[in-house]
Amino acid sequence: MKHRFPGVADGWSRFDAPAGTQMVDQAIDAVAGWMRSPAMACSGGWFDASEATGELVGRARASVGRLFHADPAGVCFGPNMTSLTFAFSRAVAETLRPGDRVIGTRLDHEANVSPWRAACLASGADHVLAPFDAGSGTLPPELVVDLIDERTRWVTLPGASNLLGTAPDLAPIVDAAHAVGARVYVDAVALAPHRRIDVAALGCDAIVSSPYKWYGPHSGVLWVDPDLLDSLPVFKVRPAPDLGPGRFETGMPNYEAIAGVDAAARFLLDEGMDRVAEAEMEVFAPLLRGLQSIDGVTVYGPSGLQGRTPTAAFRVEGVGPADVAKALAAERIAVWDGHNYALEVVDTLGLGDQGGVVRAGLARYLDLDDVQRLLGVVERLAAWS
Ligand SMILES: Cc1ncc(COP(=O)(O)O)c(C=O)c1O
Missing domain, CATH: 3.40.640.10 (Type I PLP-dependent aspartate aminotransferase-like (Major domain))
Known part of the structure; x- marks a missing residue:
């Protein structure tokens, strides 16, 4: 699927998809x-x-x-x-x-x-x-x-x-x-x-x-x-x-x-939206499970795959969301941090003045290799902190 998206040909892992996706050819x-x-x-x-x-x-x-x-x-x-x-x-x-x-x-x-x-x-x-x-x-x-x-x-x-x-x-x-x-x-x-x-x-x-x-x-x-x-x-x-x-x-x-x-x-x-949903969840399941299993990482939102889209919000203990995003960017992994305009959500979670969360969301051009890259960096950050 990556070949349909010229915007990811540079090798970056673009988990910034919930903010805007790469255009299809x-x-x-x-x-x-x-x-x-x-x-x-x-x-x-x-x-x-x-x-x-x-x-x-x-x-x-x-x-x-x-x-x-x-x-x-x-x-x-x-x-x-x-x-x-x-x-x-x-x-x-x-x-x-x-x-x-x-x-x-x-x-x-x-x-x-x-x-x-x-x-x-x-x-x-x-x-x-x-x-x-x-x-x-x-x-x-x-x-x-x-x-x-x-x-x-x-x-x-x-x-x-x-x-x-x-x-x-x-x-x-x-x-x-x-x-x-x-x-x-x-x-x-x-x-x-x-x-x-x-x-x-x-x-x-x-x-x-x-x-x-x-x-x-x-x-x-x-x-x-x-x-x-x-x-x-x-x-x-x-x-x-x-x-x-x-x-x-x-x-x-x-x-x-x-x-x-x-x-x-x-x-x-x-593509068919039901097929899109299924294919995305195959990639998202390891991402969600992987984040949930790292000591020092808190994942927000529904804990399972039901009733959700493939977007994960998390924090790493001792590392601010912006610093997590910067560390990921240094490894050519794009995510957004902060409130992402969901002001009422971060306030409800008590994170409004804490830098919000790190958000990693899927799109059709992300695969299991991208997930492993992201998890690897988050694991390192959590271990150091
Ligand atoms: C759930 C949701 N609603 C509304 C918006 C605003 O969309 P737009 O940028 O098209 O105004 C966004 C943008 O990120 C969004 O994620």
């Missing part, structure tokens, strides 16, 4: 091919290039729709998850009233917290964050369900934690929200690279993801239930479309990125 080719082609144009005109651009966007919506088992008519493209979520929550804010509630979780990345806090501040609604179980790193559904009542308008959930890898069971929460007429927004950024997502089965009202975490270019994808999409009071310029995904695609879309998103989605569809 066919997505790189699609971006470059689009930019080289005469089709570079704005969509909506009567000439060939403009029609080809419109077709590209339609193709990409269809691919993303297939990837998430969602109606392509709800697929909106944007710069990244954070910008799309701010745009979405700003529209939702217009529909909230004082006394309404938006319920989020402390397991979320800050990009699924701050935009909702801002929407509540602007509208006078209450923003409530459900805790997660700090000991196991899991989010038992009842911790969210118990907060949902008739005041609740939106429930905002993590598909998976970008820091701990926890992938909570969302279905009971979605059902409880819908039972009181609330809607559900899912941040699937850390889930989409690793698991099959079936929006039709899950029944969420909106879901958001970042294709640069699944082998595509830097960009964001937001799916909104098409009826909801058309009814939201979106901030847009007057001539922009009044219906459909164009409502959230403010200004000129990044067509070359959309070409890459289409190709990256097709890569995952061809």
